[in-house]
Each structure stands twice: as C-alpha cells, then as structure tokens.
Amino acid sequence: MALFKNDVSEYVTPGRVNPARLVVTFTPVQGSPDRYDVTAQVDDDGELMTGEFVARPEWRNANAPFPTSKIYPAEPPRAQLGTQLFSNLFSGALSRCWAQAVERGRQRGLHILIRSSSYALHALPWELLSDPAPTSSEYVAFSEGWSVLRDVPASGEEAMPGIGAPVPAPDLAILVMTTAVTGVNQDSDPGIIRAAFPQTPDVRTIPDAGPEQILEALEAGEAQVAHIMGTGEQTRQGWQDLVVGTPGSPTVLPGKALAKAMEDTPRLRLVVLAACETDRLAAHLAPVVPAVIGIRGIISDAGCQAFLGGLYGALAAGATLSQAVASGRTQQIGFSQSIGDEWAQPVLFLHEDGSIVRPRSHVEDTMVTVLGLRNPTTQAGTEAETAASLLLQIKEENLRALRTQWGEDRREGGQGATPAFVQKQIDHLAEEVEGMGEARRGALP
Template structure:
C-alpha cells in the first residue's frame, strides 16, 4: 500500500490591467506572498501552443517538444518569481518525500484560464505535473463540496460507454479491456466492481443511479466537444430512437450525477471535457460537475487519441488500486503516456480537486476486521509466533533465576538499616565525547531566471547538505557575484544556518540584480570561516557561470542595486554606481540654485527623479539632470539610451549628448503640445560606448524623470 500525505502550495492567478498578473501564494508550508509580474505569454504564443496540443497545427515532433518546453519555462518563470520562488524551494525542501501538491486557482485568470498550466516546467528539473512529488491540481472556488466519507468495500465504478453511429468510431472495447486489466486484482479480491452501461442516454443513467446501488466513481468513455458559438461543453450521448448523437451539456450530466450522493470522483475520458468559459463555471462539463459539489473530476483539455486514453485509464486505476491518492495516480498515468507514446498527450488530462485529501475513498473498518500493520508488527500478532515468544520468555526467566542463585551473594547490596528503605539510584559511566564529523557541501546552485536581463531581480538558491554523521551547529554561507578569489572580492549575499542534521539538506535563498550585460563567474561558499569545524574543507565552494540576456536594462528608481527599496528624499547621485550610472544636478551658474539637489518623489505609485532645494522642493525644480554612463572594459558597448519623463508644461524638451569638456555634441528635441502635458514621453539617443547626457526642460516646467533604459550592441556570433 503506497501512501502520500502532501503539503500544499496554493497559488491564485489573477489577471490585472496593462497585461499584468498578480500571483498570490495563499497557502504553503513557509507562509504566503504576493507578486505582480508582466504577463509573459502573448495571445499569439498561447494560440500557437494550444493549436500544437489540439492537433490543428502540425509541426515536427522535435519542434513541438521545444516549443512546449519554452512555453512551460516562461510560464514557470512568471509564476515562480521573487519571494514565491523562494517559498517554492523552501517548501519543496520541507515537504521532502511527502511531496508538494501545487493547487492552482484560476477563477480570476480570465483569458489565461485556457492556458495548459500542466506544462509548468522548472528550468532546473522537469515538468512539475510529470512527478507525483509535485502534482498539479486545478483548485476552483466551490461553495458546496461533498465531504470524503468512509465506504464499505467493494468500491463501485459505473462505466458509461457512448458510441453514436454518426460519430468517428472509438476503440471503446480496448479501453474497457484496459479498465478490466487494471482492476483485475482488486475485482478478484472483492475490493472493486465495474458495471458497464452501453445505452448512453440520460434516462438510462437516471434510472441506474436510483437503483439503490451506491456508486463511488462515474467513468465516461465517448466523445465530447466544446461549442464555441454557445460557449458550452457538450457530451455525445446516444438518441434512444436513432442511436445517433444526442448532445448533452455538462450541466445536464451534473444534474443527474449529484442525485447519487455517494459519487466522489468523475472521470471523463473524452476530448475537451475540461474546457470552460473562464467567467462561467457552468459552461464546461468538468466545471459544471465541480460546481455541484463533486470533489474530484478528471477531464481532458484537448483531443486525446484512443491509445493515450487507454494508457491513461489503465495506469490511473492501477495506481489507485496500489493505494496512491488521486493526484499521484494522475501523475503516474501522465508518465505512462509519455514513456509509451513519446508525444505530448500526457499534458491533456486535467485534475480538478476540491477535497482536502486525494484519498477519496478511505476504507470503513468493521468490528470483525483486524487492522493490518505489515512487517514485523504483523508477524508478532500471529498466534503461532506469540506461543513461541511465550515459550522463549519462560526459558529466559528460568536462566535469570538460576544465575541469580549462583552469583547473587557476590552482588547483593547491604541495606543501610532494616527500617530505612534503600533508594534506587540510576548510575552510568560517561564515555569520552565522540569526535564530531561534520562535512558541509553545496549540492546545487540555481538562478531564476537563468538568463536575466541586467537589473532584473534574480533568485539565487543554494542547496546545502551535511554529509557528516554529526549535527553541524551554526554555520555561515556566502555568495559572490564574481570570482571569490579575485582581489577585494566581497560577498554579495550572506546568511547563517542554525543547524543541519546528518544527511539533511536545506536551501538558502537571496535576491540579486546583475549590473551589466555579460558572463559572470559566481561562487557559492558554505562555512567560509570554518565556524563549524569540518572533516573536509575542500568541498565547500562551487563556482557557477551565469550569462545575462541581451534585453534592455531599465532603471525605474524603485530599488537600489542591493535590492533594497529606494526611499523618498534627497539623493546623493551615486546610489546606482554599481550599475554604472551616476546623476547630478546642473545649476548653470544660478547662485539661487547652488544648493539644489536631486530628489526622489512618489507619484501615482511610481518613483521619479526631480530637482529642487532640500527645504523648498518647489524652487529650482526645472534644472537639467546630468547622467554619467560608464561601462566595463572588454564588454558589450552601450548602443542607445532612452529616458522617460513627464512633461508638466508645453514647449521643447531636449536630451543632449555631452563631450568630456561638457560641450554639447548633439541633441534630440521633442516639442510637447498643450494636449500632451501630463502624458509620459520619451527621448532617446544612439551612442557608441560610455557617455554623458543631459535632460533639459522648458523654463516654466518641472524636471520629472521616470525611467532610464540602456541597450547594447549585439555580440557578433
């Protein structure tokens, strides 16, 4: 009997305006968090992936495999970003062998509801849904959910087979045989019964469900479709008169199924039975059944071949019969499809689950039933073994008595006095302290995203393990963004672990932002000062190379290079030195503004750079801002700079390129009309390396700078 008691990692995906997503970690072993991220999936990308999976777009298998993997990694990087990725890694470590169940609530995801979320792919490992350690469960909000109740065996499965004469022929007999083969052992032992219904008509189903037999599972084999025009999922039942198709909506099927109060699982082995309109839970077949309180539904989000459907049913029921919970059984069935067919149909099944446990059918014990514990405990409870143990005990007592009579006089203590009881005191001889054996190693270093743009928040995850046989006690860890052996190298991230037990693992996490394009040789180091004395100090550091992407580098003045928040107030101008950017105010010889400074203000939830006097920010508010842009030697050259600003008056706004002597070499000018005041604008210039720029505004305007974006010349292959 296999057992799996999952820990939950519950995520809510919400679509926001301006193509943003809000990802909320509602429940996890390590807490909750909320992150707003750009939607990484364009409508064209989503349409392409869906067409590949539903077979309407034919591409070579290797091209489809690559496209699906890239899609899954983009989706993963968006959902598991920042604090949520850190929580995910920490939760995986805490869950260990118990497994981490990923619950997705997509009620507010709008158009993103239709995405194949089962393709979530961890760039450092695999598709989450393919492992029973990380099953993916759709977790819709449902008010009424039937509780899981104990049952008396056998477990009864009602199988409805629909094969209308006017539909493409399905190999329903092969699927029926697979069901029988997968459950043969259970049926022989009287633990499960399959009952087949060939007349796929609502009235037949209605009569069957009120026959007095308690069914726990309803399994449908047949055709289904999603009516795009009416936005409703339909099952292809059979007309009682013509045996041709009679379309039955998911709501109509759900109405009949909920009359049978014992049903806890519905399996819809039919194409597109998982689809629905995102804002109408009664539009889909599976969603209609869930909305009426059935705690678990397995359905298909795309067309599925006869062979894949057969393999899924066979492995799904076999895993259930072996004692796995439903989410683990679905994962096992996915892997069976992938290993036997080698295609992408493993992503077609969808599991909707509202029950707190995937063990939907706990067995009810009877008074005559003796619980089975297995192993040694089971053996010890057998009568023959108990008699043997009793005989051994009698012999042992006899030996003890004989030894006492022979040697008792040598060891018997003398009482202190006949009237004073002698206290019984436990004593022991201390043994010398065993030598400590601590061996701390770094087993993995991961970055997410793996190829970040400069300035983008990167989660650095370092997995540590104690290979020794003693507790480590407290120790430190550090991470360098450069070679740790370089001159003046200082850690970019650091932390302390209180203790690590023998063979135990833990994952430490930090956030970092790389300040330029290129290749970084980073180094992770555990126990650098040997705070925890080790048996082997030569395996304590791991170098890891990271290549940044070539995307533009945008500074929005919200965070500093060390990832701390930038607070409103006076700026020195060197806060972004690590990102090779320095700013200052140009007073143009104006004595009244000689004390002017850069100010950081907050407007419309955006940080922005302004100028003014420290105690009178409205004065000297129109001064030019100088940007000193440098770059490392032997690195990609700076190609262009774009500055986003907020015009506060009509007139000319100018971005100047200055020489070393501060003379103007060239300028770009934008004239703002009266109707454009208050609307963000941009000015950009092309460059060839390091530069000095100045932004000028009209005399009656205020200098308000929102973002600065740099690009580089692409590296030639």
C-alpha cells in the same frame, strides 16, 4: 518510473508523509480577460504572497473540430511553453513563495494547486510547468512526489467535501458509460477497469449511453466512481458540453445538465471523463464533485488507454488520486505509442487528495484465498478491528472443521469416538469463539 507495464508499486507507498502544498489562486481582473491577480501560499502556515499573471493568447490550443478526427492542433514547443508559464508566474513577486515551496518539496514532495473559477485560465497547460533553473528537472510534474493539480472554488459558502474514507474494494460501486461517437471499442475501457478491480463485483456498464441514460444513471446516486466516454464540444459560455452517440449521429449532453445530475449525489467521489476536449467540462463539474479528471485537447487512443490502466491500477492498490494520476502518466510515457508529451493532456481537479480504495492487506488476501473466509473489511473499520475479525473467523473455521470431522454426538470410550485431546480442543475453541463473539457484539454501537 515503472519498470514494466501496469506496474503501479512506485505510487503506492504506505506511510508516505503528506506533501507540501502550494496553493496559487487566480482572480480575473475586471475588463482585462488575460490578466489575473494572484495570491499564493505554501501550506497553511506560510506567508500569503501576492502577484499578477498575464496569459498569452499563443499559449492556448486551437479548438479541435467536431467530430474528433485525431488531428492534433499545432502548439509551441512544449518545454518552452512550460518555461514561459513558470517565468510569468514565479519570476516576479512570487519567486520567494516558489523558493519556499521547493525547500519543503525536497523533503516531502509538493502539490502545486492551480485554483481559479476562470475556464480560460484552466485551459492553459499547467501540467507543463517547467522550472528553468539548471538544477531542476525538465518538468515540475516529473519530480518524484510532485504533482500539478487544479481546483475550482465552490460558489456557495459550504466547502466541497473531501474524498472521504477509503472504501474496501469489494464494496466499491463503479459506473461505466460508453459510446461509439469516438470510434473507440466500447469494451476497452470497461475491460481496463474490471482488470484493475477484480474484487469489485459492482461494476455496472451501460453501452451506447445517450444523454438520458447517463443522467438517469448518475441521478440514481449509487456510484462512487463514474467513468464516461465521449468527446467535448466548446460552448459560448466558455465551458464544454459532452458529445455522445455515434460518429454519424452525435448527441450533445449539456455540461450544465451533467453538473446538475451530479450535484445531489453524495456518494460520488470521482468522475473520469475519458474524452478529448473535456478539461473545461471537468472544471465545470469540479464545484460539485470531489475529484474530476478530464482531457486537455486531443489524446490518442493508445495514450488514453495507457493512462487509464495506470490510473485505475494505482487506485485499486490504494494510491491517492494524485499518485494514481502520476501512475497513469508514467504508463503513457513508457508503454504507449503516445504522440509528443501526451502525458500532460489528462488534468485532475481535486479539492483534497486522498485514497478512494482501501485494499485488503496481504494477510487478508491470504486468509480469503486459502481459507475461503468471507471479506472481513466490510465489518471492520480499523486495523485492530480487521485483525480481530480475521482471528475470530479463523477460530470459527477451525471449530467448524473439527466438528464436521468428528461429529458432536460421539462420546469418549466407544468405537470411533472423539479422542479426549480433540474434544478438549473443540471445547476450548467453542469457548473462545463465544467469548470473542460477545465482545464483538458489545463493541457495536
């Protein structure tokens, strides 16, 4: 648990082993909308087990009216709801699968992946899963290194690409689109993002963004992270559309159009829907974007901003997406005037976990800050290449400083001439810089 506001260190642990992975796949039973056939597997080497799941109507949130008035719909007691969800899923044929997952999770942490193409299934509050065993914590997602994630399988044969290699913070492109429809200050979310990414110059903000502006900005394909404010609205098809504009003049951006705009943007890695009632919209976008965050039901402004602060702070520090969401939940619990268990409202749809940002190391930050060196990570992919690049830049800076101070035209013996030991140092540095430069050029493809 974070000890102070915006502390994300708990969720950025170099060398942390990969967590165990429990994938639970739900397939709707034809003609029975609340029944699902279930398969579950722990890691890739675990036994594939089968079972069934029946969703109760009372587990669903009542749809909030639009425009959002921050009227919170009544829910059953959340701890009880989480226990019911858990018991319905894991107390029968899948109990042995859960036991295997817990055994591996004790040593490595655990990711529980809820996978389904059903919007109704994803509308259930899976983040509240609670193991009724006396030795367990209240919520599964509260255990250290454990997360509840979601996934929508791709409809085509091609698998959705993963997050990809982390990008150096100065090279990251972030697109922030804000709207007045929710009544939230449009400077709040961009301010949170800029504070988390001070080394990222490419943070583009579009205030008062309407549907055409949002689609045009996404279709440009330049952003790797897209942050969109608004609110959700239920559709007859079961997903949600995005509503933007102003409270007095709302405009609907269809979820289908939003998904189409994101479909051909290979650079896009993460979409954050900072908007109430967007969990099903996130599920609609999940087949075309490696990672999507939405909000299930209603969330308070304070709770949402606390979540965003923890999320982006951890991402900027190099955390994986699952760790960053856990960081955001911690900030909600400890440092906001959240209502009830609002930490469970953000949902993460994720095909494969990973880090989006590769932060500079402490050595890199020191060199850049103290010596004013240019950023080496834009030219270096591995740790060895980064170290070599830094060493070359240090030698170049030393050589430049000596030549500036003593001049290259001074000769030994005259007044103000370069001392022999200094000239020897200049000649040695020049030889090293030339040799390292040639080796570096030879290593380039």
